[in-house]
Amino acid sequence: MLAQQRQQAILDKVRRTGGARVAELVRDLGVSDMTIRRDLEALAERGLIEKVHGGATATGAGSTEEPGFAAKSARQQAEKEAIARRAAQLVRPGSAVALSAGTTTWTLAHHLIDVPDLTVITNSVRVADVFHRGGRGDQTIVLTGGVRTPSDALVGPVAVAAIRSLHVDVLMLGVHGMDARAGFTTPNLLEAETDRELVAAAHRLVVLADHTKWGTVGISTIAPLARAHTVVSDTGLPEDARAELARHAGELVLARIHGEAVHDGQAAADGA
Template sequence: MLARQRQARILEEVRRAGGVRVSELTILLGVSDMTIRRDLDQLSADGAIQKVHGGAVLGSQVSDEPSFEAKSTLAQPAKQAIAAQAARMITPGTAIALSAGTTTWALARHVASIPGLTVVTNSTAVADTIGSSDGSKQTVILTGGVRTPSAALVGPVADATIRSLHFDQLFLGVHGMDVVAGFTTPNLAEAETNRSLIERAQTVIVVADSSKWATVGLADFGSLSAADILITDDGLPNEAQAVLSEAVGKLIVVPTAPEGSRS
């Protein structure tokens, strides 16, 4: 098979499945990893696909980084329901971490009323929400670092602080989650900071509303299996729920409206 024929077959497979892994393509096409990677490089240069760790997705699926302000108004009922569920999993007196993100920001309002917590965060918005509550009952550790458009503190300073700590639970917001790409962010430095957070947590709890499904950012920071628990909302399609149920340790799907108001 000629290179362009092989690349056309790869593109067909990406369009069919939404994404592919290098390992799958080597079996499908009977060629080496290096050959597949060269093909992906060419397709990426053509703008047909976006390379992600271990494979590729369609170029049009890769999303840019929105501002914190833009994200804060989206999917509010789902984010509030997810945050309330996540808060019920926190034990007073423990050490937890909250990543940057608008769902973790919603969770911070609940955290502010739970006594005796030590809270590690790389989000100024999260730290401000907890710290500004009346009679604050928590110790807040802000990592420091370089601020991104989504209000995350990232980079070597943030990573060094996180890697010197340990926490019982990590509540992790994500820009996107995808069966091939895993958990992703549009920001390369934020991906590394999120990896650091995952490494230092005993339990990783991903909080992600259903709109994040099949969204792929530039950089991945963990496969779906990195989540011990994933909390999402009932807007997630049944097929996606089935995929996530297999991939994560435990999937929790919360309703976004009272029982009586749902059809």
């Protein structure tokens, strides 16, 4: 396959699914890792894709653009892993916990499969599948119904009705963006409505959002910053964002990426 044909195949996949991982492209196209990375570089230089850690995503984000699960899972993987690892420490055995849909909460689910006696409420098929594969007999998993979004959330009237009758100890909420004025947002109106019901059902709200979410604004607000009891982000969060979140949210926790050096005062910030 010629380079031009290969790059067109990559572009078609990214546009169709919202993103692609290098490993997937190596497997699909039968070429080396280095060849794929050169192709991604060439496409990025032409402004046709956006290179991210481990792959590429489609360009041109807007307030209503909703990348697919594959596209979002290729972004900020190290940060999401650090956030999930830290957030898992906030979940106690025997509690009822809700997990919204999203790649960060999906990552968190992998850290919760060994927590005993959990009752998990989720509107994410992927999150529910993580617990199902874990196979623990002492965990109860409740999956809401609803209409599936590009990011694999179950939303709409069926999901809202299911959540409205429930009460949980804590909600682990993934968001599309966070902003001082707009609060925590999503690009999907139905998902915002469903997430608001999850917030209302929870005694405590923990928001999981990596540093790139700051300043991103989706079309619909889920909750204001002040509604969050805890925000778990990473040490890449800029100083102005730290100040705003510390001022409005109940607690700001900054997770340190594995292998990242500890600077003065950082250990206190991330709870290490």
